[in-house]
Amino acid sequence: MRTSKIGIIGLGYVGMPLAHLFSNRYPVIGYDLSSKRVNELNLGTDHTLEISKEQLESVLKPNDSEENGLFITNVAAELKSCSIYIVTVPTPVTLEHKPDLSALQMACITLSNFLEQGDIIIFESTVYPGVTEDYCVPILEKHSGLIFNKDFFVGYSPERVNPGDKKHTVDKILKVTSGSTPKTALKIDELYASVISAGTYLAPSIKVAEAAKVIENSQRDINIAFINELSKIFNLMGLDTQAVLKAAATKWNFMPFTPGLVGGHCIGIDPYYLAEIAQQHHYNPEIILAGRRMNDSMGHYVAAEVIKLLTKKSLSPNACDILVLGIAFKENCPDARNSKAVDVVRQLQSYGANVTVVDPWANPDDVLMEHGIQTLKIIPVKLFDAIVLTVAHQQFITPDLTSFLAEGGIIYDVKGILPYPVDGKL
Numbered sequence: 001m002r003t004s005k006i007g008i009i010g011l012g013y014v015g016m017p018l019a020h021l022f023s024n025r026y027p028v029i030g031y032d033l034s035s036k037r038v039n040e041l042n043l044g045t046d047h048t049l050e051i052s053k054e055q056l057e058s059v060l061k062p063n064d065s066e067e068n069g070l071f072i073t074n075v076a077a078e079l080k081s082c083s084i085y086i087v088t089v090p091t092p093v094t095l096e097h098k099p100d101l102s103a104l105q106m107a108c109i110t111l112s113n114f115l116e117q118g119d120i121i122i123f124e125s126t127v128y129p130g131v132t133e134d135y136c137v138p139i140l141e142k143h144s145g146l147i148f149n150k151d152f153f154v155g156y157s158p159e160r161v162n163p164g165d166k167k168h169t170v171d172k173i174l175k176v177t178s179g180s181t182p183k184t185a186l187k188i189d190e191l192y193a194s195v196i197s198a199g200t201y202l203a204p205s206i207k208v209a210e211a212a213k214v215i216e217n218s219q220r221d222i223n224i225a226f227i228n229e230l231s232k233i234f235n236l237m238g239l240d241t242q243a244v245l246k247a248a249a250t251k252w253n254f255m256p257f258t259p260g261l262v263g264g265h266c267i268g269i270d271p272y273y274l275a276e277i278a279q280q281h282h283y284n285p286e287i288i289l290a291g292r293r294m295n296d297s298m299g300h301y302v303a304a305e306v307i308k309l310l311t312k313k314s315l316s317p318n319a320c321d322i323l324v325l326g327i328a329f330k331e332n333c334p335d336a337r338n339s340k341a342v343d344v345v346r347q348l349q350s351y352g353a354n355v356t357v358v359d360p361w362a363n364p365d366d367v368l369m370e371h372g373i374q375t376l377k378i379i380p381v382k383l384f385d386a387i388v389l390t391v392a393h394q395q396f397i398t399p400d401l402t403s404f405l406a407e408g409g410i411i412y413d414v415k416g417i418l419p420y421p422v423d424g425k426l
Contacts, residue, residue: 005029007082009107011037011072013265013335014124014159015088017050017170021195023059023070030072031079038074047363049334050163080114084122084191087111088159090265091125092338097272097292099128101135108136112143115152120179122155122188126270128277129211132156133180153184156206157192158213163264164333174198178209217270218288223257224267225291228298231259231426235305241426242416259426260415261302261340261390262295264329268338299343302414302426306386307351309410309423315385318352323384323404326391327359327367327375331415334361341390342371344414348388356380360395385409392417 004026008019011032019030032038040046042060044053061069064078071078079085089103104125111121121140123132137148146152160173175192177200179185189202203209231241241259248254262268271288278285307317329339336342336359348355357375359367364375379399383406389396392415401411401418410423 004084005066005082007031007079007085009079009085009087009111010089010103010125011041012088012090013048013050013163014161015086016041016046016048017161018086018088018124018159019070019072020051020055020059021171023068025068025195027064027066027068028070029064029079029082030070031076032072032074035074038072041072047334047366048163049361050161076110076113079111082114083116083118084120085111086122086124086157088124091127091269091273092265093269093272097275099273099276101127101131104131104136105139108139109143112140115140115144115146117146117151119152120155120184120187121152122157124157124159126158126213126217126266126273127210128214128273129207130277132206132210149180153180154206155179155184155188156209157188158209158216160213160216163335164330171196172198175200176203176209176212177201178203178206180206214270214274217267218274218291220257221262221267221271221295222287222291223255224260224262225294227257228259228262228294228426232301235424235426258416259298261298261329261344263338263340263342264335265337268295268329268340295340298426299340300347302344302388302390302412303347303351305424306348306388306410306412309412310386313408313410315408317348320353320385321382321406322348322353322355322386322388323379324348324355324357325359325379325387325389325396325401326393327357327371327373328362328391328393331392332361332394334363334366336362336367336370339371342373344388344390345373353386356384359391359393361393379404383409386412388412388414389418390414 006022006026007029008015009031011030019028022028044057059070061071064071087107089107092100094100157177162168175196177189177192179188189200193200234241271292275285275288324345327341328336358379359375360377367375385406387401413422413425416425
């Protein structure tokens with residue numbers, strides 16, 4: 001085995017914080033397919049806002065040396081000096097909600113060109129149980145000509161990154177680890193333990209570690225789906241959902257979930273991975289998929305509620321100017337992938353409304369490319385017939401939004417956070 005140089009494949013919300021963390025103690029090569037991404041990082045800019053310019057510049061190094069630090073490249077051949085590889089590529093779903101493992105497949109084929117005796121490949125991408133050993137390993141063996149658990153070894157350590165969270169950073173989240181042999185598992189556990197201050201948990205097998213990851217977000221998805229359904233019921237009854245939840249939370253074992261739009265690349269995706277493996281074993285996961293259907297429907301529900309409120313005030317939707325505040329999938333984060341706020345916007349547009357979308361965090365070019373929706377960074381100086389708060393960005397909480405409201409207009413607060421009376425909320 002060569003020197004313990006670490007290669008991180010994929011420098012997004014997961015890979016970049018990990019590369020920064022390891023580079024304080026090890027020589028690290030960060031690899032990403034996107035030359036644009038590599039160039040911005042080498043200039044000290046992280047558009048995901050997970051790593052500051054100061055943090056990035058403190059570890060960057062101009063070439064692949066044996067010194068601790070981070071060398072960033074989009075040239076795959078630069079990875080050949082590594083002996084440990086950590087794969088953090090995205091694992092989304094298709095339009096049919098089936099797992100899309102194409103990025104994982106490409107990463108495995110790329111790494112196959114550089115594998116040498118004793119190398120270890122650790123996967124962090126979210127998958128269903130069995131993908132590491134039954135999908136990735138055969139690709140690695142086929143394209144490298146090496147033998148699994150004799151020439152090379154694998155492990156799985158699920159990512160637990162919470163984008164935009166500056167408190168629960170990667171080093172402060174307990175890390176689950178696993179390996180394809182007992183000796184490999186200990187090596188991987190020791191590697192993460194050397195940089196993770198929160199500690200590690202060595203799972204008994206790779207499949208257990210994979211399963212643990214995929215159920216974490218599925219559990220949250222189901223719980224939020226239950227609260228979303230309650231909000232629909234309570235709205236029909238004329239009850240304030242937030243008031244009901246506040247009263248129920250006085251019991252010591254009540255779980256504090258709130259209604260909302262459930263998107264992003266974790267909670268909105270992982271349940272489909274769990275459903276996939278269940279169906280492969282001829283089991284129909286009723287609760288998991290029911291939760292997904294409920295949460296996937298919330299964007300349309302919010303838009304329909306807004307239209308109802310406008311109609312009650314004798315305002316015709318196709319003649320209304322509507323301001324939607326937030327297009328990112330969560331507050332104080334620029335990531336708009338799989339954002340359910342997009343569903344709200346498109347549904348409102350389908351009624352003929354003139355919709356203006358404002359998000360101070362999301363990059364307008366990225367949103368346009370990803371969703372075909374034009375966005376602004378600041379609220380324009382004009383009056384709107386309806387204002388829909390979809391994302392609880394800090395910039396939306398302090399200003400009095402009623403100053404942007406036309407006479408007789410309505411405010412709908414999806415997040416239930418505005419400190420003044422509104423016309424509707426979940």
